[in-house]
Amino acid sequence: MSDGPLTGVRVLEFGGIGPGPFCGMLLCDLGAEVVRIDRAGFEPAYTQFAHRGRLSVALDLKKPAAVEACLQLAARSDLLFEGFRPGVMERLGLGPDVALARNPKLVYGRMTGWGQEGPYAQAAGHDINYISLSGALHAIGLKEQPAPPLNLLGDFGGGALYLAFGMLAALTHARETGRGQVVDVAMTDGVASLMTTIFGRLKAGQWRDGRQANLLDGGAPFYGVYKCADGKWLSIGSLEPQFYALLREKVGATEPLFDAQHDRALWPAQRKRLEEIFATRTRDEWTALLGGSDVCFAPVLDLEEAHRHEHNAARGTFIDVGGTLMPAPAPRFSETPGRVRSPPPKTGVHTREVLRDWGVDAGVIEAALS
Numbered sequence: 001m002s003d004g005p006l007t008g009v010r011v012l013e014f015g016g017i018g019p020g021p022f023c024g025m026l027l028c029d030l031g032a033e034v035v036r037i038d039r040a041g042f043e044p045a046y047t048q049f050a051h052r053g054r055l056s057v058a059l060d061l062k063k064p065a066a067v068e069a070c071l072q073l074a075a076r077s078d079l080l081f082e083g084f085r086p087g088v089m090e091r092l093g094l095g096p097d098v099a100l101a102r103n104p105k106l107v108y109g110r111m112t113g114w115g116q117e118g119p120y121a122q123a124a125g126h127d128i129n130y131i132s133l134s135g136a137l138h139a140i141g142l143k144e145q146p147a148p149p150l151n152l153l154g155d156f157g158g159g160a161l162y163l164a165f166g167m168l169a170a171l172t173h174a175r176e177t178g179r180g181q182v183v184d185v186a187m188t189d190g191v192a193s194l195m196t197t198i199f200g201r202l203k204a205g206q207w208r209d210g211r212q213a214n215l216l217d218g219g220a221p222f223y224g225v226y227k228c229a230d231g232k233w234l235s236i237g238s239l240e241p242q243f244y245a246l247l248r249e250k251v252g253a254t255e256p257l258f259d260a261q262h263d264r265a266l267w268p269a270q271r272k273r274l275e276e277i278f279a280t281r282t283r284d285e286w287t288a289l290l291g292g293s294d295v296c297f298a299p300v301l302d303l304e305e306a307h308r309h310e311h312n313a314a315r316g317t318f319i320d321v322g323g324t325l326m327p328a329p330a331p332r333f334s335e336t337p338g339r340v341r342s343p344p345p346k347t348g349v350h351t352r353e354v355l356r357d358w359g360v361d362a363g364v365i366e367a368a369l370s
Contacts, residue, residue: 004031004329004338009171012073012080013054014094015039018151019111019159019187020083021050026164027079028053029329030338035077035354037061037070038347049326051344057355058348065367067093072360075102078174079167081109081183086116096182106180107170111163113154115186127154127187134158134191139198143212158190215239221271222247222261225300232283233300234290247295251277 009032013024021036028034029052036051040058044051057073059066071094074080080099082089089095089110096108113130114120120133131137131154141147166183174180201207201214212219222238238247244261248254257273260266278286283299290297301309307318307325319328322343329338355365 003341004029005333005336007031007336009033009079010077011035012070012077013037014080014082014084014089015042016083019155019163020081021048022156023081023109023111023160023163024054025050025052026160029340030333031336032079035073035350035358037073040348043347048344049324052321052326053341054345055350055354056345056347057351059351059368061092061094063368064093065364065370068364069355069360069368070094071099071102072364073355073358074099074106076358077103077106078171079107079109081111081163081167083111085112086110086121100180100182104180105174105178107167107174107183108180109163109167109183109185111159111185111187113159113187115189116184118186127151130154130158130187131191133188134195135199136191136195138209139195139211139217141211142218143210146211153194154187154191157194158192159185159187162190162193219264219267221267221274224271226275226278228281228283228286229279230282230284234278234283234286235298235300236290237296239296243294243296246293250290250293250295253277 006027009027011024011027011032011034013020013034013036015021015036015038024034024036034054036054036056038056038058040060042058059069061067061070074094082094090097096110099108100106110116112121113125113127114123128137128148128151131140131149134154136153137146137148140149140153163183163185166185170181170183198207202209207214208219211217214220215223218224220239222236222244225233225235227233236247238244241261248258251274253274255273257266258270281289286297287299291299299309306312312318316328318325319340321340324343326340329340332338352365352369355368356362
């Protein structure tokens with residue numbers, strides 16, 4: 001049986017943190033053979049679920065033989081990706097010009113926060129900075145101040161997902177034409193792309209340039225979160241008129257106050273009344289009443305609760321890998337389902353095996369590992 005739709009695709013990943021490993025996980029979960037080049041002697045300080053399924057090769061890239069081993073691996077790869085500051089791979093002798101000279105069909109992915117050029121290209125940064133420059137952070141949070149949405153939007157949404165998408169698009173081109181190319185992924189670009197609909201609404205006069213002032217940013221009382229009697233939270237998203245009508249019916253919001261759903265002048269009073277209503281029952285009581293209905297409702301689960309919810313359990317959204325529960329591969333395929341092939345490996349555990357099996361010259365292997 002196939003390991004997934006990417007079975008047969010070979011990927012060379014240069015080890016990093018955060019979005020790089022996540023991109024490698026996405027490719028690996030869907031069947032690609034991903035070899036991760038790690039720094040010799042390095043072990044992550046915490047369990048890296050995103051390292052699962054990989055083959056780990058530990059090399060000292062200050063050694064010319066180790067660089068040559070990487071180039072020979074690149075010559076046998078379909079995709080290569082890295083997440084260092086611009087110029088680092090060139091200084092190591094592993095830049096795209098050198099790698100593509102060895103393998104003209106290679107897709108060479110480069111992911112950074114700011115991109116390969118521009119005034120900020122050489123500056124340090126993190127997710128919070130990239131989503132700031134893209135306008136996204138300004139639009140997220142409470143009226144009084146922005147709130148970082150973890151590092152989901154920049155690192156993983158605007159970075160890792162666009163890197164995986166871009167490299168697979170370039171792989172299709174390479175297989176059609178025989179020509180590889182460089183894929184430049186900037187998280188600032190990716191997040192701006194994710195914001196396309198919001199920018200479009202703003203241009204059309206359908207979005208106010210502020211927080212908690214719009215349908216989808218917590219401004220509308222029928223699209224937001226509410227505290228329950230037990231201190232836990234629930235979410236509602238009753239945007240459409242029929243869903244809003246059902247919400248009113250089920251929670252007893254029958255006052256004339258709620259008749260004009262889109263009268264922004266009434267939103268503060270509507271929210272205050274809904275806060276009072278939702279504070280009368282526990283989260284589980286509201287779940288029993290509203291769960292699975294067209295109100296567009298969900299309990300706000302904490303990280304320990306999520307895997308136990310009946311919907312996630314029924315779909316197998318979380319799986320056991322080597323005795324550890326973690327999110328399952330996504331998305332799902334009817335003909336070529338992906339799978340997690342192994343838990344996160346120890347750094348370098350596959351070094352000699354991979355170098356040998358991928359056909360790296362025996363002399364280069366010995367010099368690189370001496």
